[in-house]
Amino acid sequence: MRGGVIAGTSAGASAASETMLVAGPSNESHRSESLQLAPGLGFFRGVIIDQHFAERGRMGRLVGAVAQNPRLLGIGIDENTAIVAESSRFRVIGDGAVYVVDGMGESYTNLSEQQGNAAVSVFDLRLHILSRGDEFALETRCPSRPGTPGGSRARA
Numbered sequence: 088m089r090g091g092v093i094a095g096t097s098a099g100a101s102a103a104s105e106t107m108l109v110a111g112p113s114n115e116s117h118r119s120e121s122l123q124l125a126p127g128l129g130f131f132r133g134v135i136i137d138q139h140f141a142e143r144g145r146m147g148r149l150v151g152a153v154a155q156n157p158r159l160l161g162i163g164i165d166e167n168t169a170i171v172a173e174s175s176r177f178r179v180i181g182d183g184a185v186y187v188v189d190g191m192g193e194s195y196t197n198l199s200e201q202q203g204n205a206a207v208s209v210f211d212l213r214l215h216i217l218s219r220g221d222e223f224a225l226e227t228r229c230p231s232r233p234g235t236p237g238g239s240r241a242r243a
Contacts, residue, residue, distance in 0.1 A: 097138050097139065098138070100136050100169075101127065101135075101138055103128055103131045104128075104129075104131045104132075104135050104136045104162075105128075105129040105131070105132050105133070105135075106124055106125075106127055106135050107124065107125055107127035107135065108124060108152055109123040109125045124155070131172060133158070133159060133225060135149070135153070135162070136162045137149045137152075139165075139166055140163035140186060141186075142165065142166050145163060150212065153209075154196045154198055154209045157191060158190075158191070159190070160187055160188070161187065161188035161190070162186070162187055162188075163185065163187075163188070164185050165182075165183025166183060167182045167183055168180070169181050175226045177225070178233075179220065181219060183218075184216050185218075186214065186216055186217075187215040187216075187217065189213040189214075190209070191213075192211045193212060194210045195211070196208060196209045
């Protein structure tokens with residue numbers, strides 16, 4: 088394969104990932120029974136993408152998706168914002184922010200204990216908020232500023 092360009096906006100961005108969010112309420116805490124996931128197209132492996140992120144208050148549903156699939160990075164993309172993925176990293180472009188929820192260090196979730204429609208508990212998630220020009224290394228799960236080598240954690 089020689090490479091190419093894959094682009095998607097709104098639901099098209101979500102469909103590019105290997106697992107996609109199909110439905111779930113916005114602007115509320117995640118409830119175990121309220122989230123619907125489905126296989127995506129698999130162009131962007133190891134992630135689950137949600138769109139219209141801050142505008143529609145979708146943090147709860149992205150956290151719920153990551154709690155159910157902690158090996159996947161949750162990526163929430165604001166409107167007028169995009170990620171440009173190349174190899175094992177991506178760069179943020181546009182006016183808004185990109186939120187990365189990392190569940191690899193998750194130490195507890197009550198998903199298996201859920202009864203009824205109770206809110207989900209999740210401990211020890213990592214959250215990164217990236218803006219224009221910021222980069223994220225998918226293999227190391229580390230954000231960086233442009234020109235910072237290897238996805239290291241830049242301090243201002």
